[in-house]
Amino acid sequence: MIWIVWRQHRTAIVSTAVLAVAIIVFLIAFGNGFFYRGGWYLDYVPLDPAWKLAPSALGLAVAVFWAAPLIGREYEQRTYLVAWGQDVSLHRWLVRKVLLLAAAAVALSVIVGVIAGGLVDQHTPSRFSFAAFEADPAIQAAHTLFGFAVGLAFSALLRRTLLAMGATLVVVLAAHGLYVVKLRERIIPRSTRSAHGKNPVTRINDRSQTVRGMSTAGMPTRRANRSRSPLRRRRNAGGPVPRPPRPSA
């Protein structure tokens, strides 16, 4: 069954893995201040929200490209007549497939979450810890599972690939918006995590102290937690680094 899932979904899985790598590269580049070095696009590209949302993009991709076509495509191409006509019942086929794909999706999300979390720890947003909260592997996994469930539901309900993908995109985005506006404030813990101080990626960021997208001020609890890392202590001792001036339009 692992082979079947891989063979059938390898394009989606590989593309999503590529997306995950792209997100990680983007986060690292962002963390290194790469985007603030050049210039002109800063007026056009909302980098700060992108930085916060980037990890969640993975969940969206999983919802739209993995889950939404899962059942609808079988109906559309009539392959359900082959896939479900074998000895393995539809029930078991679906359960195994969903479990395997969801596990793979969660694994990808957790990887991105761990890396993003490590980076966020270095660049805590000025007033809110939303980015840090969002980058938590558990929250990433939750986003992905939610997206997967929505996609799967539409797939089973609509039985049309494109329609299910569209509906999933709209609903997942809407739900995410609702969550950002209404819900997140309530569920966010007052004092946040500490585990990411151990993350090896932090080393990369230490080389880029001079240019950072965000101030590290405003998160005393977090800084206290991080003080275990000697590298960080050194950097944090320098206090908040001002954002380099943007070129005027």
Place this chain on the structure above:
Amino acid sequence: MEFRIDRGSGVPPYMQVVRQVREALRLDWLKPGDRLPTVRDMVKSCGVNANTVLKAYRELELSGLVEARQGSGTFIRAALGSAPPEAMEQLRKRLHEWVGEARASGLDNEDIDALVRTVLNDKGEQR
């Protein structure tokens, strides 16, 4: 021997096999001791159902024409030449002439067939 199943015919396929075996016996194409094709070969070569072949062989066995020998196949047991070969030859020759005559009077195959069947019916012959 080659069997030919006419799928558009109203004669049940098993009956067609039976008839072809009987015919082959009459025409001396098959002799006592000859082995009939295995069921598998028949199925493969004619594309007929195995049960059709079995039914045909069973029918032939019941009429005493063949016998099934355990494990080695179905063999012809008796000859079917109801008339001596010379008589057969005679009959065939006369029929040949008769058909020529019928054709000359404008009958086609179907007409001839119908005529033969009416005569057979009148004589009370079966099948």
Place this chain on the structure above:
Amino acid sequence: MTTIAEKGFIQRVDGLGKRYGDTWALRECTFALKPGQVTALVGANGAGKSTLLTILAGLLPPDAGKVDTAGRVAFVAQDKPLYKNFTAAEMFRLARNLNAVWEQDRAERWLRTFGVRADRPCGRLSGGQQAHVALAMAVAARPDLLLLDEPLSNLDPLVRREVTAELLADSAESGMAIMLSTHVITEVSGVAENLILLAGGKLLLSGETDDLLAKHVFHVGPGSEVLVGDNRPPPDGWITRPATLEDIVLSNLASARDGGAA
């Protein structure tokens, strides 16, 4: 499987019905499929053949009646669906993963017999070749009952005979029952020992083909021809002519239509 021996059939349907909206695509179908038997499902397009087969395959829930299944069932749908980007070899691997029994040899032998390449994506094979991949998959799973929806329809006429011969040989060897649908009646004569005739979703006729052929004859008299199904002797001066399966089916369809109109 012991249950087949106990029950004496592989599948039995009782009062089966399927409704789309408020029209019944299938109504009150009752019959049994027994080991080793080959059954032809005959009917015009839209008579309910595909609906019936899909229900028997367990891929469509019926709205009335029930299906009692005692063995493993394989199904080849009419359009022979396959994963278009899978090669035949990959389709076989999928089938091997999803079936309790799988004979790789049989599947490969089928493709060799009909000259179909196993290393090409199915989407790039011709319709006939795709049909062969689907059939090879179904046969190699060694089911107790093989359901085939118009198995010969996209095959070259020259190959049809060979395909039926292969299927029948497998059936003879393993006792696999076959139910195949068709609208070309001559294709199933000699192939199927049972015939089920569907019209308008209803079972119009069902029985052994040999029986049907033996019972039905034409009485031919001056200027008219009557198909008779009850062994009654012809009127004086009339002769008899054997009826083909096609004659029997057509006459039943015609009388059902007239009966329905009246």
